[in-house]
Amino acid sequence: MKAKFSKHSLLYVLLLILVVGCSKNDAVDDANTACSTTTFEIALDALEEDIGVFDLCEDNLGNVFILGIKEGQNKLLKLNEKGELLWSNAIDNSMTPREIIALSDNSVIILMKGESVKTYCDVLYEGQMLWAQSGFYGINCIPTYEIGTSHCYSNKSEVLLLKIGTDGNLLWSKIIPDHYIKGNSLAANSDSDFYLLTGHLYGMQPEYVYNDQGEFADTINYPLDRNHLTLYNISFEGDINWESQIGNIYIPAYTD
Structure with missing residues (x-):
């Protein structure tokens, strides 16, 4: 629950x-x-x-x-x-707690996130980059009224996983680097592994494309875009069994 x-x-x-x-x-x-x-x-x-x-x-x-x-x-x-x-x-105080799940061995996995590091750029309509700046920022994108025609060019953060035993002791910790601050979720799977879903935003916003009936058809990919979701399968010992990426994604949090 x-x-x-x-x-x-x-x-x-x-x-x-x-x-x-x-x-x-x-x-x-x-x-x-x-x-x-x-x-x-x-x-x-x-x-x-x-x-x-x-x-x-x-x-x-x-x-x-x-x-x-x-x-x-x-x-x-x-x-x-x-x-x-x-x-x-x-527990670890270097990042912000986000989620906790219980595993079948009655230990728990805690998901924590770090500060979001973003790179900003101002662009011409044809896509030429005028300038870029990296740093920390407290909201998802710089408002257009602050710097004119602007886009979030990159957004990445670190995800920290902690496994805590039944007696409260830390069993292991693992950092997953360079992933989107809001695209994180945990799910228990079996007696030996669990899932972590993360994402990474790099480039301008993909946009929904609809057909004549108003049904979703695809997203538009811009040049240099590397937006993706990553699904990890992780063992109870903290080893990554496999990872799979889904590209050309749309992240509503940046446009809503």
């Missing part, structure tokens, strides 16, 4: 715990679900853990892992099925 929370401090976290027969994609509030559920409320202030929550997950034993931040420190909490705190550990 997955749930998303804001980064603001939460005194109470409502946890919907799946007891039997539920996959992580089942909707707990769906009236048609066949899963048995139980609901309990954990008072984090009573646990002396006034923590801002990023994400949470449940392992096969009914334990709940809460990924959050307290007073500027990234933290991971483990609670049993009764909501009792088992342990609370500080």
